[in-house]
Amino acid sequence: GAGVSQSPSNKVTEKGKDVELRCDPISGHTALYWYRQRLGQGLEFLIYFQGNSAPDKSGLPSDRFSAERTGESVSTLTIQRTQQEDSAVYLCASSQSPGLSYNEQFFGPGTRLTVL
């Protein structure tokens, strides 16, 4: 595709519900990142996928958070039993193979999650 896309753009949910956020990276990009951005704050790393390697989950804040990636394409971030502190913009980014650390990350527009 032309860029990284994310869906939905906005999600409002009730406390305790599960949510799924989707990210479609740029075609051919093997590296995919998820970040969380709370209101007025910087980016908080959540998880990193690189090709077929085991993902780096070191940034996931709790076991309520999980993510999957299908091959080198779509990724879904799942938050179970949402809490109000999960309210944030969730950003996805992808970068070119082999995902070296000097490669630019291309960001999607984000999903704004509001937990009531």
Next chain:
Amino acid sequence: AQSVTQLDSQVPVFEEAPVELRCNYSSSVSVYLFWYVQYPNQGLQLLLKYLSGSTLVKGINGFEAEFNKSQTSFHLRKPSVHISDTAEYFCAVSGEGQNFVFGPGTRLSVLP
């Protein structure tokens, strides 16, 4: 472990004035440095990056940054800002085998 500090959370400046957004980092390995910009209600986009070579890096929209290894800094500058430069600016660091680490961001507000 790497970290990034952006000391100024907000920088107001008048249109056509110069601006400098500060970024300091710490890292135990050789670094790659980046500045990203986030316009209101949009995703982040790369302004410029330093990988190696010349310490003065020029980016899009008239921005430039200088890598100073001794001061572990990568400050972003523009000699004359426009209203359209109003945005959030993020400094980021990575290194071989390292993930990206982003700073907390600096909100640049350009006033008429």
